[in-house]
Amino acid sequence: MHEEGNKTIESTQGRWWLAKNGLPEGPLSHQEITDALKLNRISSADYAYSSDEKEWKPLSDWSGFECGPEESALQSPPAPPVESYPIEPLITNPRLSPMANWICIYTLQISPWLWCFYTISQMTYGTVLDENDPLMGIEALAIFFSMLASLGVTISLFIGGARLRALSRSGPNIIILSIVVATAVNLLLFLWGMVIIAMADQSQFASKTVAAELIDYFVGIVGICEWAFMLTTLFWLRRNARFLPLS
Template sequence: MQEESNKTIESTQRLWWLAKNGEAEGPLSHQEICDALKSNRIRSTDYAYSAGERVWKPLSDWNEFESGTEDSALKVPPVPPVQSYRIEPLFTNERLPSMANGICLYTLLISPCLWCLYVVSQIISGTILGENAPLVGVEALAMFFEMLASMAVTVSLFIGGMRLRALRRSGPTIIILSIVVATAALLLLIFCLIVLMAMSDQNTFASKTVAVELIDYFVFIIALCEGAFMITAILWLRRNERFLPLS
């Protein structure tokens, strides 16, 4: 009886399970695992489970394959370890090139932060015209509408970035249109401010402290850098959009 049991153990196939995104894939034979390693379908760092030892550890840590009885080999293994779960980046996608991931970072993280910075700086800086200037109300209204337009563009960029990260073909289109609208709105605001300054008397301009002027200068430098990146992003997307793995 003991000899028959030993023969059963020796004749049992060497079955294994591989951890794939938190799930056990198997059972697999020793040869199937070797073939997968040779064809680079799996890596030596992938976690494997042997019914003989009943433990999860990387394939590189297994010196030899052990087998047990057929019943223990076919028993469903325990839940794979936490290290086997695939952790995806929050703002990027590993299938995208570095420039596309940079655009995702800008649209999903940097652009909302910059919008908050611009709003706070506008509140601190105030209007160009003084409180008693006849056209100060027009300037304040123009700045208010520009703030709403920039908020809409920021939301649109965020949606485009989400779709680009999800490898959706509409993502680059939304981002390009959002940048074009943002540029047009900024140029329109600059034109309105120039007209208001031309129509106003020099004495009606508001005086600003040194701290406010430094804040305005700092925000202006950031806006120039952002504008350069936005232009680069448009050119890059227009040229390389068809090569991205989008669906």
């Protein structure tokens, strides 16, 4: 009598079939499937058929089934909130020292803008010699070469700064080489300019407006500050680059 009562109760709960290799396996009771889940013999992704609902669905979509402890532990949690994402600086690196980060800021942000500033200011106040002077073509060639060389140095500094920020050992070497080349080129252009001025007739100098002269003085002050920082960077990197966390 007792066994017949259990069968009657179990039959009212419906019967289940599991999909195994494209074939139904069963019938199984609700308790048998639950025990198999707890023992990790089956997965919650396995498809099951209910005699009551008359449809196939993954076990995870059926209510009343619990996953085994191991399977529950392996399930991926939901995505963390956006507030937990680290915000990495664009032009600095927290692992670098303050001076190294200032070098990154200069090479990645300040240097390109300074090149644009120098180029626009040069186009604004023009040449030193009058356009009728025979040496004016040589001065224009020197200005063009100066702009081209400064562009190359700016690009090289940007690449070195990007590698330094990425903790690459080649970063300081590229920056040091760029500063050395820039120094040599500017000294050569300075001597070239002095020779042109010495050979030119004083009466052939182009007249400058007050605005052009102010721009010229401002460019000179900015240039002195930039070169002071570049030389400081050169000596600092030669002395401290080996202590940076580079690879």
